[in-house]
Amino acid sequence: MKYISHEDGILAFSETNKPVLKSHEVLVKVAAIGVNRADCMQRQGKYPAPKDDSQILGLECAGIVCDIGGKVDKIWLNKRVFALCAGGAYSEYVAVDAKQLMELPDDVSMREGAAISEVYLTAFGALFELGKLQAGQTALIHAGASGVGGAAIQMAKSAGATVVITAGSDEKCAHAKALGADHAINYKTTDFVEYMKANNLTANTIVDPVSGSYLNKNAAVAAMDCQIVMLAFLDGRFAEVDFARLLQKRISFHASTLRNRSIEFKRALRDDFVARFYSDIASKSYNFNLYKVLPWSQASEAHAILERNENAGKVVLSVE
Template sequence: MQYISHQDQQLAFEQTDKPKISSNEVLVKVAAIGVNRADCMQRQGKYPAPEGDSPILGLECAGTVCELGSEVDPKWQDKRIFTLCAGGAYSEYVAVDAQQLMELPDNISMAQGAAISEVYLTAFGALFELGKLQSGQTALIHAGASGVGGAAIQMAKSAGAQVVITAGSDEKCEHAKSLGADHVINYKTTDFVEYMKAHNLSANAIVDPVSGRYLNKNAKVAAMDCQIVMLAFLDSRFAEVDFARLLQKRISFHASTLRNRSIAFKRALRDAFVARFYDDIANQKYDFNIYKIMPWQQASEAHAILEGNENSGKVVLLVE
């Protein structure tokens, strides 16, 4: 099969054998690939694959099941699916744990399917599993025009929450508003702490891929018993922390990643997400928030879009 290698930070097509599947896995013929910042970091040598996972890039895809492991329910044969991958999606075929598969409805394209798994499962885990967001509460979502941000906005609104987002341009703020955000803040022109205080807003759950200097600012706008969920540290990996404020408001701070979680964790997360939000996805109640669809021959250009922070929403590669 063909796959995209990442030697010396350069992406190039190479040939290798199809993956051999375990008894609990299926082989998926890949039709579309969701591009993530983690792919860029892995290409740069900053985010190696966990031991046992495929060294090939790619954490999510949509495609068709073409081979079943011995323990897999026969119902999956030839099904259109979307799924997380333990690496390996930048290829014509990828091996996937069958219990993480989600069926792709006929009315949703492969490109749309490839834009769902990583961002929706990440946002779901952050907002609801860790963030404990409830109807009538307020969610603060940083990088609100990102793939995870767009998924978080839409699920939070479905759950009856108020949504405040930050983003780095007026255009990105308008994009987030179109997805349902109630308050949008261009952090380059407006301090989100001042805005939220002026509008009498406090956050019950905060989804934060920025970290660094944002930690103390988040604490200033946090409601009592707020859950702050850190997904990355785009600002800085270090910060001085005002522990008195954290104690005063009984703030809980979570550092969360998805890639290096156990298979059991990912299965449980998938099941909880499907039980609550799959019907909304199948009925296309959400905007799948795709910024650009590109042929996989343009994978380098796709990475450049993410690294330049150009995109509002997901970039998807079509396997052609």
């Protein structure tokens, strides 16, 4: 099969054998691939794949099941699906754990399906499983125009929460508003702490891929018993922390990644997400937030878009 290699940080087509299926896996003929910052970091040698996962890039895809392992229900054969992948999505075929599959509704395109799994499951886990967000509460979502940000905005609004986001341009703030954000703050022109205090806003749940200097600022706008969920550290690895503020507000701080979670964790997360939000996916209640779709021959440009922080929404590669 054809796949995209990343030797020495350069993306190029190469050839390899199709994956050999384990008994609990299916083989998906890939139609579209979701592009994530983790792919860029892996290409740069900064985020190596866990040793038992595929070393090929790609953490999510949409496609058609063309073969199944011995313990997989035959009902999945020839189904249109979208799913998380344990690597390997930048290829014509990828092996996927059958219990992480989600059937792609007829009205949802392959390109849209490829933009769902990683960001919606990440946002769902951050907002609800770790963040404990409830109706009537307020969520603060940093990088609100990102793929995860767009998913988080829409699910938080579905849950009856008030949504505050930060983003790096007026255009990205407008994009987040169009997805349902109640307040959108351009952090380059407005301090989000001052804005939230001026508008009498405190956050019950904070989703933060920025970290660094944001930790104390998050604490300043946190409500009592706030849950802060750190997904990355775009502002840097280190920060001085005012522990008195954390104690005063009984703030809980979570550091969360999805890629290196156990297969059991990912299956449970998938099941919880499907039980609560799959109907909204199937009815296309959400904007799947596609920024740009490129042929997979242009994977290098897709990575460059993310590295320039250009995108408002998801970048997807089409294999069709």
